[in-house]
Amino acid sequence: MTSSSITLADVASQAGVSKMTVSKVINKKPGISETTRQRVMQAVDELGYTVHASARALAGGRTHTLGVVVSSLDSQYFSELMRGADMTARDAGLELLISTTRASHEHRNIGRLAHGLVDGLLMVFPASLAPYERSLRALSLPVVVIAPGTQASAEQQHFPSVDADHYSGARQAMQHLLSLGHRRIAFIGGPPHLTPSRERLRGYREGLLTASIAPDAALQVTSDFSQRSGFQAARELLALAERPTAIFALNDVSAFGAIEAIKDAGLRVPEDISVIGFDNIPQASQVFPALTTIEQPLLEMGAAGTRQLLNLIQGVGAVTDRLIVPTELIIRASTGPLLSVDRRM
Amino acid sequence: MTSSSITLADVASQAGVSKMTVSKVINKKPGISETTRQRVMQAVDELGYTVHASARALAGGRTHTLGVVVSSLDSQYFSELMRGADMTARDAGLELLISTTRASHEHRNIGRLAHGLVDGLLMVFPASLAPYERSLRALSLPVVVIAPGTQASAEQQHFPSVDADHYSGARQAMQHLLSLGHRRIAFIGGPPHLTPSRERLRGYREGLLTASIAPDAALQVTSDFSQRSGFQAARELLALAERPTAIFALNDVSAFGAIEAIKDAGLRVPEDISVIGFDNIPQASQVFPALTTIEQPLLEMGAAGTRQLLNLIQGVGAVTDRLIVPTELIIRASTGPLLSVDRRM
DNA sequence: CTGAAAGCGCTTACAG
DNA sequence: CTGAAAGCGCTTACAG
Numbered sequence: 001m002t003s004s005s006i007t008l009a010d011v012a013s014q015a016g017v018s019k020m021t022v023s024k025v026i027n028k029k030p031g032i033s034e035t036t037r038q039r040v041m042q043a044v045d046e047l048g049y050t051v052h053a054s055a056r057a058l059a060g061g062r063t064h065t066l067g068v069v070v071s072s073l074d075s076q077y078f079s080e081l082m083r084g085a086d087m088t089a090r091d092a093g094l095e096l097l098i099s100t101t102r103a104s105h106e107h108r109n110i111g112r113l114a115h116g117l118v119d120g121l122l123m124v125f126p127a128s129l130a131p132y133e134r135s136l137r138a139l140s141l142p143v144v145v146i147a148p149g150t151q152a153s154a155e156q157q158h159f160p161s162v163d164a165d166h167y168s169g170a171r172q173a174m175q176h177l178l179s180l181g182h183r184r185i186a187f188i189g190g191p192p193h194l195t196p197s198r199e200r201l202r203g204y205r206e207g208l209l210t211a212s213i214a215p216d217a218a219l220q221v222t223s224d225f226s227q228r229s230g231f232q233a234a235r236e237l238l239a240l241a242e243r244p245t246a247i248f249a250l251n252d253v254s255a256f257g258a259i260e261a262i263k264d265a266g267l268r269v270p271e272d273i274s275v276i277g278f279d280n281i282p283q284a285s286q287v288f289p290a291l292t293t294i295e296q297p298l299l300e301m302g303a304a305g306t307r308q309l310l311n312l313i314q315g316v317g318a319v320t321d322r323l324i325v326p327t328e329l330i331i332r333a334s335t336g337p338l339l340s341v342d343r344r345m
Numbered sequence: 346m347t348s349s350s351i352t353l354a355d356v357a358s359q360a361g362v363s364k365m366t367v368s369k370v371i372n373k374k375p376g377i378s379e380t381t382r383q384r385v386m387q388a389v390d391e392l393g394y395t396v397h398a399s400a401r402a403l404a405g406g407r408t409h410t411l412g413v414v415v416s417s418l419d420s421q422y423f424s425e426l427m428r429g430a431d432m433t434a435r436d437a438g439l440e441l442l443i444s445t446t447r448a449s450h451e452h453r454n455i456g457r458l459a460h461g462l463v464d465g466l467l468m469v470f471p472a473s474l475a476p477y478e479r480s481l482r483a484l485s486l487p488v489v490v491i492a493p494g495t496q497a498s499a500e501q502q503h504f505p506s507v508d509a510d511h512y513s514g515a516r517q518a519m520q521h522l523l524s525l526g527h528r529r530i531a532f533i534g535g536p537p538h539l540t541p542s543r544e545r546l547r548g549y550r551e552g553l554l555t556a557s558i559a560p561d562a563a564l565q566v567t568s569d570f571s572q573r574s575g576f577q578a579a580r581e582l583l584a585l586a587e588r589p590t591a592i593f594a595l596n597d598v599s600a601f602g603a604i605e606a607i608k609d610a611g612l613r614v615p616e617d618i619s620v621i622g623f624d625n626i627p628q629a630s631q632v633f634p635a636l637t638t639i640e641q642p643l644l645e646m647g648a649a650g651t652r653q654l655l656n657l658i659q660g661v662g663a664v665t666d667r668l669i670v671p672t673e674l675i676i677r678a679s680t681g682p683l684l685s686v687d688r689r690m
Numbered sequence: 691c692t693g694a695a696a697g698c699g700c701t702t703a704c705a706g
Numbered sequence: 707c708t709g710a711a712a713g714c715g716c717t718t719a720c721a722g
Contacts, residue, residue: 005460005485007715018693023717031691048483050456054408055715057399058698073424082418086445095458098443100431111395113440115350116699117462138393140350227631260633286572288605352699363709368701376707400699403714461715693722699714706709 006047015043026051057116066309067118068098069110069132071125076281077298078124081146084302085122092310094119101132110135120309122146127194129159142312146305149194160312162305162323166196169294169327170203170248173276176292176329177246178211181338182274186219186244188233188254200250200278219244223254230257238265245273245338252277252284252293259287259334270336280330289333297325351392360388371396402461411654412463413443414455414477416470421626422643423469426491429647430467437655439464446477455480465654467491472539474504487657491650494539505657507650507668511541514639514672515548515593518621521637521674522591523556526683527619531564531589533578533599545595545623564589568599575602583610590618590683597622597629597638604632604679615681625675634678642670 008026012019017036024032025040043049057063066089070078082098089096099113110132114121120142123129127149129136136143145161177185187204190197201220208215221236223229230249237244238261249255255277259269269275269289277284280295304323311317353371357364362381369377370385388394402408411434415423427443434441444458455477459466465487468474472494474481481488490506522530532549535542546565553560566581568574575594582589583606594600600622604614614620614634622629625640649668656662 005715006483009715019716020693020718021691024692027717033691036691048456048479050454050460050480050483052403052461052715053458054399054402054461055698056461056717058397058403058700058714059716059718061698061717063399073418073427079418082445096444098445099441100427100443109395111393113398113442115395116397116399116401134393135395138351138395350699354699364700365702365709366707369708372701378707381707397699400714401701403698403716404700404702406701406714691722693720695720696718698717701714702712704709704711706707 005052006049007052008049011040011043011047011049014047015040054116063117063119064093065095065097065118066120066122066306067114068096068122068124069113069126070098070100071127073100075125077147077279077296080298081124081302084299084304085306086302088303088306088310094310111139114141115139120144120313122305122309123159125149142309144305144309144312146301149196158321160308160319160321160323162301162308162325163195164296164298164301165324165326166199167203169278169296170200170250171207172327172329173248173278173294174204174207174211176331176335177248177274177276178207180246180274180335182246183211183213183338184216184219184242184244185213185246185248186221186237188230188237188247188249188258189220189222190225190250190254191222197250204248223250223257225251225254227253227257227260230254231261232257234258234261235265238262238267243273246335247273247275249275249277252279252281252291255291255293255334256283256287259289259291269334271339274335274338276335284330285332292332292335293330295328295330297327300325350397351394352397353394355392356385356388356394359392360385399461408462408464409438410440410442410463411465411467411651412459413441413467413469414458415443415445416472418445420470421628422492422624422641425643426469426647429644429649430651431647433648433651433655439655456484459484459486465489465658467650467654468504470494487654489650489654489657491646494541503666505653505664505666505668507646507653507670508540509641509643509646510669510671511544512548514623514641515545515595516552517672517674518593518623518639519549519552519556521676521680522593522619522621523552525591525619525680527591528556528558528683529561529564529587529589530558530591530593531566531582533575533582533592533594533603534565534567535570535595535599536567542595549593568595568602570596570599572598572602572605575599576606577602579603579606580610583607583612588618591680592618592620594620594622597624597626597636600636600638600679601628601632604634604636614679616684619680619683621680629675630677637677637680638675640673640675642672645670 008019008022012022022040025037086096123145125147143159145159147163148161189201221233223233247258249258255275262269262273277291277293280293284291284293308319311319353364353367357367367385370382431441468490470492488504490504492508493506534546566578568578592603594603600620603620607614607618622636622638625638629636629638653664656664
């Protein structure tokens with residue numbers, strides 16, 4: 001109930017000026033004398049005035065707000081991504097509003113939560129954009145997709161997107177293991193319909209190729225990103241007649257599972273088997289041994305996506321169709337040089 | 346840019362009725378013939394109309410939206426809490442909008458992001474409400490506090506609050522350990538200025554008292570909720586001449602650290618030392634051994650807080666000043682019966 | 691540098 | 707059961 005709230009008119013009469021003048025001061029528009037400005041600001045402070053967001057949006061045609069639509073708040077990555085988005089939005093003087101869409105709300109009308117509320121939309125981690133296609137189009141709102149689950153989800157709709165360089169990141173991981181002398185390198189992969197899985201697998205394969213190593217199908221196992229499935233996958237690898245000396249897990253969480261399985265088998269990380277992950281979630285530095293991994297540039301992705309959206313809204317500045325942000329190799333304690341066979345025994 | 350959007354007037358002319366009639370249909374108001382209703386709905390569908398949130402809010406005096414202000418998106422608990430809030434809000438036909446306030450924005454004017462945008466505010470996990478005091482008062486918006494960091498932060502402001510029963514939860518944990526035969530029980534505590542720390546400590550102490558066990562200061566160590574500090578704290582306990590047979594850690598994360606330290610020392614959980622946590626974060630069931638813990642009723646807290654807020658807004662139904670939601674003991678594999686000394690050696 | 695008027699897209703009493 | 711008018715609290719051209 002904001003019925004009893006202070007309005008522009010109250011501030012105007014208290015300061016002895018017109019509503020227009022107050023509006024100009026509030027919005028930092030030029031053409032106001034310093035004396036007037038200070039008188040208005042004092043009235044604003046005294047009355048504790050804040051602008052009525054809906055009235056401003058309706059009159060001005062802009063909401064000064066960016067919407068973030070996220071499928072789930074569970075994601076470990078969400079908060080870091082939002083830090084980048086938030087910083088960028090605030091620098092531009094916009095607020096950020098987060099809303100969730102659950103699986104149960106497929107085909108949900110995005111308009112219901114966006115129309116008249118936000119100037120643009122950041123779609124974060126959408127497995128697929130299809131359920132929102134119609135309402136997104138009807139809204140004719142600027143949209144940027146961050147970390148699309150499938151390439152098609154962004155490309156088919158011709159929405160600009162921002163993503164991590166999954167492929168090059170995987171190449172960095174392979175390069176690291178190869179430079180440590182490993183040649184029998186296993187890969188714990190993920191669901192093939194998702195872009196991150198596919199691109200990281202591609203990096204693994206091409207990494208082997210550059211080192212002239214023939215891919216061994218037995219060294220390629222699949223997980224669902226979970227710790228449990230990483231554990232299972234590593235178990236399979238350890239049961240091999242000729243087991244790998246290094247494991248590249250497509251994400252940190254499954255790498256944790258792999259390390260657990262290795263320890264369970266009475267082996268040591270990295271002396272017996274090196275393990276590298278992907279993502280660099282906060283936990284990666286806290287486990288024992290601390291996990292070597294590829295860092296996803298989440299803060300940068302959030303910032304870049306927001307910058308693109310701002311450009312789209314203002315109609316100025318470049319907007320890249322598919323912006324790919326580079327990853328970084330973080331060397332910790334879970335990877336080490338290949339030791340000779342006799343020392344490993 | 347919603348300038349080219351479809352408005353009520355467009356729908357009205359397409360359906361051949363007045364704007365008022367369309368409004369009534371959209372808002373499911375009574376007193377509309379079925380024929381008219383269907384004609385309007387068809388026009389809505391054809392045009393892909395969605396109501397302009399700001400216009401509706403300005404005209405109607407209600408935004409049909411609840412705001413959630415959260416200090417950080419990092420928290421493991423946030424997503425479960427939001428599930429409860431979201432379900433309740435949607436059942437009542439309201440949207441939920443999340444916004445973050447960072448430490449760097451102390452004394453931030455909540456009005457800037459709430460005035461004219463939401464009908465009420467859910468303050469989640471505030472360490473202290475003090476920085477928002479003034480703007481919260483100026484807004485005269487209904488506010489409910491969920492899981493206040495300090496009791497004063499909610500009580501001094503006379504905002505209704507919802508919290509888990511930290512004290513009784515701790516008593517449940519102690520009762521469990523005592524029933525397993527443990528008497529030398531250690532406590533890994535937290536910062537004393539926070540309500541959860543204080544209340545859980547109180548539960549530990551009174552749990553000992555009921556079993557006529559004299560508290561031993563050496564068995565009470567302090568952490569900062571982190572895994573690392575749980576690790577350190579457990580190390581201290583293991584170095585004791587007479588070490589504990591069970592450890593009650595005030596949160597799951599520090600319990601993980603404790604288990605790590607116990608394994609590191611060549612001991613087993615629970616054969617040598619039982620460990621119980623608090624919170625029941627998702628990871629608790631995935632670690633080895635799976636963690637026995639006290640579950641915080643997060644979903645219920647989110648739902649209850651939202652229900653209170655709705656009552657406050659509508660001015661109907663009871664609003665409890667301090668609503669305390671019960672916890673639950675989750676028995677898993679990290680606790681076991683006290684074994685006789687000779688078997689433990 | 692300052693202000694009076696129009697209008698953003700709805701909902702709310704009120705009439706018929 | 708249906709509708710014409712007023713107004714929510716702002717901002718935007720436009721005038722002076």
